[in-house]
Amino acid sequence: MPSATSDDWWRTAVIYQVYPRSFADSDGDGVGDLVGITQRLGALAELGVDAVWLSPFMTSPQRDAGYDVADYCDVDPLFGTLADFDALLARAHDLGLRVVVDLVPNHSSSEHPWFQAALAAGPGSPERARYLFRDGLGRDGELPPNNWRSVFGGPAWTRVPDGQWYLHLFDSSQPDFDWTNPWVGDRFREILRFWLDRGVDGFRVDVAHGMIKADGLPDYLPDPDGGSMGGDEPDVPYWAQDGVHAIYRDWRTVLEEYGPERVLIAEAWVRPLTKMAHWVRPDEMHQAFNFGYLETPWAATPLRAIIDDSLAAFGAVGAPSTWVLSNHDVIRHPSRLALVPPPPQGDGLGPMSPRKPDEVVGLRRGRAATAFMLALPGSAYVYQGEELGLPEVVELPDAARQDPTFFRTGGKLYGRDGCRVPIPWEAEAPAAGFSPSGESWLPQPESWGSYARDAQRGVPGSTLELYTAAIAARRAHRLATGDLEWLASAPDVLAFRSRELTIVANTGSTPVPLPAGEIVVASGPVGEGLLPGDTTVWIR
Ligand code: NOJ
Numbered sequence: 001m002p003s004a005t006s007d008d009w010w011r012t013a014v015i016y017q018v019y020p021r022s023f024a025d026s027d028g029d030g031v032g033d034l035v036g037i038t039q040r041l042g043a044l045a046e047l048g049v050d051a052v053w054l055s056p057f058m059t060s061p062q063r064d065a066g067y068d069v070a071d072y073c074d075v076d077p078l079f080g081t082l083a084d085f086d087a088l089l090a091r092a093h094d095l096g097l098r099v100v101v102d103l104v105p106n107h108s109s110s111e112h113p114w115f116q117a118a119l120a121a122g123p124g125s126p127e128r129a130r131y132l133f134r135d136g137l138g139r140d141g142e143l144p145p146n147n148w149r150s151v152f153g154g155p156a157w158t159r160v161p162d163g164q165w166y167l168h169l170f171d172s173s174q175p176d177f178d179w180t181n182p183w184v185g186d187r188f189r190e191i192l193r194f195w196l197d198r199g200v201d202g203f204r205v206d207v208a209h210g211m212i213k214a215d216g217l218p219d220y221l222p223d224p225d226g227g228s229m230g231g232d233e234p235d236v237p238y239w240a241q242d243g244v245h246a247i248y249r250d251w252r253t254v255l256e257e258y259g260p261e262r263v264l265i266a267e268a269w270v271r272p273l274t275k276m277a278h279w280v281r282p283d284e285m286h287q288a289f290n291f292g293y294l295e296t297p298w299a300a301t302p303l304r305a306i307i308d309d310s311l312a313a314f315g316a317v318g319a320p321s322t323w324v325l326s327n328h329d330v331i332r333h334p335s336r337l338a339l340v341p342p343p344p345q346g347d348g349l350g351p352m353s354p355r356k357p358d359e360v361v362g363l364r365r366g367r368a369a370t371a372f373m374l375a376l377p378g379s380a381y382v383y384q385g386e387e388l389g390l391p392e393v394v395e396l397p398d399a400a401r402q403d404p405t406f407f408r409t410g411g412k413l414y415g416r417d418g419c420r421v422p423i424p425w426e427a428e429a430p431a432a433g434f435s436p437s438g439e440s441w442l443p444q445p446e447s448w449g450s451y452a453r454d455a456q457r458g459v460p461g462s463t464l465e466l467y468t469a470a471i472a473a474r475r476a477h478r479l480a481t482g483d484l485e486w487l488a489s490a491p492d493v494l495a496f497r498s499r500e501l502t503i504v505a506n507t508g509s510t511p512v513p514l515p516a517g518e519i520v521v522a523s524g525p526v527g528e529g530l531l532p533g534d535t536t537v538w539i540r
Pocket of ligand 1: 328
């Protein structure tokens with residue numbers, strides 16, 4: 001395993017997110033699958049990433065694209081079988097790629113046998129005590145137990161026929177567990193062991209800031225716009241409660257039974273960073289997605305501030321910072337950064353959006369932002385398709401949309417389908433090589449072929465070659481463990497020294513003088529001693 005020799009591999013890793021529905025479809029049903037991923041893993045080894053994180057592929061009715069799990073220890077037939085998973089894992093390890101799987105512990109699917117048993121067993125039963133059932137308010141209990149809103153819009157409570165209500169911070173098909181009930185913790189320890197025994201290298205933990213709710217489930221003043229994964233508002237009684245940390249300390253001991261190399265990664269939308277850092281204290285998780293960085297606009301002053309704050313906050317607890325620009329929940333970063341200011345997470349983009357991103361500006365900015373990110377010390381995340389420069393798909397028809405956000409807000413928010421469109425592999429193949437039948441669960445735009453991997457592979461200046469070169473140079477120059485030293489620069493420019501390289505990003509539109517030296521990586525054309533706007537270079 002070339003890139004995976006040390007216990008601390010995760011401190012420097014580039015981790016590639018595979019969204020299984022949209023990566024590669026081997027059987028032609030228009031939905032990606034595990035065999036498809038296995039067949040295409042070579043491309044990820046070639047890209048040079050260290051690890052792959054797989055979004056959920058477990059048994060699920062797919063009401064929230066697999067984040068609604070009905071069996072934590074099996075593969076959904078849509079994606080294949082456990083044997084397919086074992087083959088994927090073996091192939092990845094042969095290629096030197098670690099594999100991290102998604103774990104969804106805040107809620108199950110309403111079709112999970114545990115929730116079905118809770119419904120059948122009735123109020124006051126031990127089965128109900130595994131979830132958050134409560135009696136309603138009002139004369140006949142006809143009002144929800146409190147005023148909490150679902151992240152996807154609408155109330156966070158749904159009433160069942162016997163009159164009780166259950167809590168779901170997300171869709172009504174995603175009932176929240178009661179993590180104060182030890183039974184729940186016992187089951188999740190078993191689930192961790194199930195996947196660790198199969199050989200996975202770690203877990204990305206979904207909604208790792210939501211599992212414990214404030215005692216008594218008190219009301220609060222909700223954000224009237226909804227749509228946020230949380231963490232942006234202070235004192236929300238279901239986000240970032242202290243009780244979650246005991247859970248991760250417990251899980252850390254389970255992982256360590258399997259040696260020092262298995263990792264826990266927190267999806268925790270928590271602010272400020274000094275608080276998010278609590279998730280990655282030495283006896284808790286290994287790293288957390290840096291959503292503060294993701295949400296920072298493409299501008300020198302706020303970027304420098306978030307980088308300093310991140311290195312200080314994570315460094316204070318001995319954890320690496322992480323860097324991330326895109327994932328399956330946000331507008332793809334080339335499109336997002338083309339809009340100033342960027343739309344909030346969850347809003348999405350669609351045909352009626354008041355602002356549409358310029359594809360050319362977006363790609364230039366997106367490439368510059370990635371080239372900058374990959375030079376930073378710590379661990380970086382890449383979301384499938386960003387190495388191809390894919391934009392957000394804005395022109396998806398309403399009838400094709402599947403994100404519950406779109407339905408639960410009555411179409412007010414477009415949600416996340418636009419970043420989930422199946423990715424293109426071969427310009428001339430059906431479904432741009434995504435599926436042998438030409439089927440695709442979300443329609444691919446006409447232009448998709450021009451972004452295909454085979455149209456970019458080996459082509460100087462392509463986005464794929466930029467990512468490949470930057471990842472290789474990052475490793476060759478050991479930037480992930482470099483000391484970042486800021487250099488004096490013009491107002492819109494970010495410049496720092498790390499190891500033997502100088503990294504310069506021009507976030508403005510006016511060209512600035514280019515420092516002398518050999519160009520190791522350039523996100524776009526540079527010439528005549530000038531660094532154009534929206535361009536990043538690494539210079540030796
Ligand atoms: C965060 C996941 O990334 C998102 O896709 C999902 O909808 C929610 N958690 C609920 O599980």
